Amino acid sequence: MNIRYLFTTLAGLLFFVRLAAQTDTIAPLINCKTQTYPVLPFCLSTSFPAAYFLDDFSDNATPADSLELGIRRVCVGEGFPDDRPEIMLWSSELWQHQIAEVWARDQAGNTAKCLTNIWVYENTNSCDPAISVYIMTPDTQTLSGANFHLLATHCVLDTLEIQEVIYQDPPFSWAGWWQFGGFATSGYTVTATASKNTDPLNGISTLDLVLIQKHLLGIEPFTSPYQFIAADANQDGNITSFDILLLKQLLLGVTNELPQGRSWRILPFEYVFPNPENPLSPPIPEQMYFPNTVEPVPSNFVFMGVKIGDVNFSADPGQ
Ligand SMILES: [Ca+2]
Ligand SMILES: [Ca+2]
Ligand SMILES: [Ca+2]
Structure with missing residues (x-):
């Protein structure tokens, strides 16, 4: 295999990858954890990133680490949750059931979402009533x-x-x-x-x-x-x-x-x-x-x- 052949092949591959990215109409794949038990340190209200609630996520064209993630509670908004890469879980929510939607968006703007059940948790058994x-x-x-x-x-x-x-x-x-x-x-x-x-x-x-x-x-x-x-x-x-x-x-x-x-x-x-x-x-x-x-x-x-x-x-x- 000569160098010239290899170069042409690589250039051709790059062309198709770029073409695929430009014409990407396929939504990301996103799988939520069905149940999560985030722990509040020292009983304090804490933010958790969207990825915490996911088993996996991927896309046909956008690399996983370039996918945009967002999270919000159900019933409080429509569409991709812009500016919400994290969710704040409050100490007043200890032991209680919440449902949140986790979203992924690829570089072509395609979105997908899944639902996760959240039970806010603490492991010291010493949090004051909220x-x-x-x-x-x-x-x-x-x-x-x-x-x-x-x-x-x-x-x-x-x-x-x-x-x-x-x-x-x-x-x-x-x-x-x-x-x-x-x-x-x-x-x-x-x-x-x-x-x-x-x-x-x-x-x-x-x-x-x-x-x-x-x-x-x-x-x-x-x-x-x-x-x-x-x-x-x-x-x-x-x-x-x-x-x-x-x-x-x-x-x-x-x-x-x-x-x-x-x-x-x-x-x-x-x-x-x-x-x-x-x-x-x-x-x-x-x-x-x-x-x-x-x-x-x-x-x-x-x-x-x-x-x-x-x-x-x-x-x-x-x-
Ligand atoms: Ca895609
Ligand atoms: Ca009177
Ligand atoms: Ca009186």
């Missing part, structure tokens, strides 16, 4: 004995529901946070509410009725938006003499509950009143809502609890 609930009162005390309800829906995974009575220790401190075990929130739409409907008379005295009257007459207007919420006994968004009448009937024992059977109104702690002149308008939100969560994962649910009728915040939050 989800916390805290309910504060307007005078920064800790509300105890409220019902916490969390509903998380997903397009593929089962609906998750948590319903618990939360007991917290006063006074206000991190120790007062009520915590429960890991809970997958990524890719879910999450609604969280809290309610407490015991002891409707808690904190209500004739002094509260006098204070509402003085506010109505403009003698001593409320200074806190939570006083407005407390004064609206029938929860209709207005403070009127009818609210005073309802509270008076409760004090006199004519009735033994507040309208809608409620004792406390519990709203997201971070709610900013858009209209300080009238905090009751627009209507106050009474749930925390996170649509199709990807990141950051909601893991701390902080509420403000206002005792209906108690405008000077004298109610016992442990009662």
Whole structure:
């Protein structure tokens, strides 16, 4: 075989390889691991590269190490996940089932994907619970004995529901946070509410009725938006003499509950009143809502609890 023959053959091969690359219409081959158990070091949220979740991947024209890989959770996007070569797995997802799609793209732009089941794992058995609930009162005390309800829906995974009575220790401190075990929130739409409907008379005295009257007459207007919420006994968004009448009937024992059977109104702690002149308008939100969560994962649910009728915040939050 002479040198010239070898050169011609190589040139011919190169030509065909290049032609094949230019006309490549064949998608990459990609095989996901069916199940993976990525371990979070030191319980910390950690990124994992797409390749971690693959058994193998190849292409007819593009070398494997030049294939572009991407990963994202199911239900949160379409097409190749640009700028997502890794997936962040959160400490709040420990022990929970996630599904992600892993993608490969060759140099001609052909794509393929596969699905992988992920169980986020840790091997020290010492990770703290990742989800916390805290309910504060307007005078920064800790509300105890409220019902916490969390509903998380997903397009593929089962609906998750948590319903618990939360007991917290006063006074206000991190120790007062009520915590429960890991809970997958990524890719879910999450609604969280809290309610407490015991002891409707808690904190209500004739002094509260006098204070509402003085506010109505403009003698001593409320200074806190939570006083407005407390004064609206029938929860209709207005403070009127009818609210005073309802509270008076409760004090006199004519009735033994507040309208809608409620004792406390519990709203997201971070709610900013858009209209300080009238905090009751627009209507106050009474749930925390996170649509199709990807990141950051909601893991701390902080509420403000206002005792209906108690405008000077004298109610016992442990009662
Ligand atoms: Ca190809
Ligand atoms: Ca009212
Ligand atoms: Ca009071």
